[in-house]
Amino acid sequence: MRTACERLQNRPEVRESRRQFLKQCLTGCAVGCVAIAAPGMSVDAFAVRPQHPIVKTNPKRALVIWNSQTGHTRRIGRMIRHVWEKAGLAVTGSDYRKIETATINQYDLIAIGTPVHYANVPVQLQEWIKTLPSIEGASVAAFVTYGGNGNGQHNTACGLLEQMTSIGGAPAGMGLFGNMSTFAPTWSTGNVRRILAFRDRPNEDTYQQARAFAETILDNVAQGRTFTIKREFGLDSLVGMLPQIAITKLMITNHHIDPDLCIRCGTCVGDCPVAVIRLETGSVNTKRCIACMACINNCPTQAMKMNFLGKPVYGFKEFLKRHRIEIIEPPELSA
Ligand SMILES: Cc1cc2nc3c(=O)[nH]c(=O)nc-3n(C[C@H](O)[C@H](O)[C@H](O)COP(=O)(O)O)c2cc1C
Structure with a gap:
């Protein structure tokens, strides 16, 4: 049974004010970080630079x-x-x-x-x-x-x-x-x-x-x-200037492979861009992980586990399935 406190937390107005609060924190953080970084930062990042001209006007x-x-x-x-x-x-x-x-x-x-x-x-x-x-x-x-x-x-x-x-x-x-x-x-x-x-x-x-x-x-x-x-x-x-991957990783726990669900297809290992997953041990080197979600999004059996702010994370394939969403392919690609 849900407690009165949980019921209150789930009310739309409370959720909205939580969202606003988080947004304000994020904006505050961003401005703070930029203020700290500013002395070493160059406004050059937003300058328009001269570019190479297009020379091959008839590409083959x-x-x-x-x-x-x-x-x-x-x-x-x-x-x-x-x-x-x-x-x-x-x-x-x-x-x-x-x-x-x-x-x-x-x-x-x-x-x-x-x-x-x-x-x-x-x-x-x-x-x-x-x-x-x-x-x-x-x-x-x-x-x-x-x-x-x-x-x-x-x-x-x-x-x-x-x-x-x-x-x-x-x-x-x-x-x-x-x-x-x-x-x-x-x-x-x-x-x-x-x-x-x-x-x-x-x-x-x-x-x-x-x-x-x-x-x-x-x-x-x-x-x-x-x-x-x-x-x-x-x-x-x-x-974009915030260390977003590091911040996201602070919210991730329990990142590993469940051996009972894993079919050892190797999808996660193949998709991981930084090679931090070991099938033999079911482990993820979370220090080197870049929180890209490739393993979570593509595991066909939901054997890849991760919690985000304490909640279990499930991938894109599973999300599409749960909501009966089918992406309609453009006709020229299905021909
Ligand atoms: C780890 C991760 C971070 C993302 N960050 C952003 C983001 O900062 N801004 C955004 O608009 N979309 C973001 N997205 C959404 C993806 O850019 C978007 O869904 C994209 O179309 C996925 O393309 P793909 O299927 O080719 O991987 C993010 C998705 C992931 C998995």
Whole structure:
């Protein structure tokens, strides 16, 4: 039976004021952190830098690469590939981890995509880009998928383009694609409504936006129109400066594999971007874990366990199942 205190805590007005309180704390923290960081921080982060011009206005070989944990970004990447192939380009499309990095300078045009994680480009993708050789001469486009109302999606796409242009790419554009969020702690701690508000995303509008984005990039490249990378300054950018992974990890406990549920398929090990899961012992090196939720979101048997603020976390696949949500694929990809 629920106590009077629990009943009071669950009343909508109490939950709302708790949300407001948390938001104010977060904003306060962000402003505080930025104030502390400010002396060493350069306003340069928001300055517009001169960029490499687009030189190959008639691209022949293109590469579409994606970092995707639950499929939202992969789907957009495959759609871009489809449009570019129809336009006559020879296109390679792939998960970034399968790309031979030394071959990346063979392409005239590169699109790179990622989900937003903690208002930023996921750390493992940032690290991967740092290993790439020069791509001078190629044009680059960034596509970013984000959850719900979004948090930091614009600056994440800018960050991705900045990194790709720092190794010689000429920026041709960026696209932001909204989806249902895959941040498992949100629904697992009871905030289901916030996720379900976007249960129809991606939808045909998202797909139309992806097709138009792919066309626009081709057009920008053909016209030699270099895209201006300009970060936005606001609450999102302040929140993006917080050590969000470390803060999130403070709320995570009990992260391990339940041996009774594990079928030893190795999905979690394959999906973990920082190789911290050991099937033999059912353990997770939580010190090195980056709280990306790939293991939780993709485990087919819910054997991967984690508590967030004391509540058991369940993954995206299970969330879709519980709410009978089926993502309708764009027709060109199901053909
Ligand atoms: C660990 C994690 C952190 C996330 N952080 C953000 C965020 O800061 N802002 C946002 O808009 N969406 C965030 N999301 C939602 C994802 O960006 C979004 O659902 C994305 O479309 C997932 O793409 P994927 O299926 O290709 O992995 C986060 C998701 C996860 C799993």
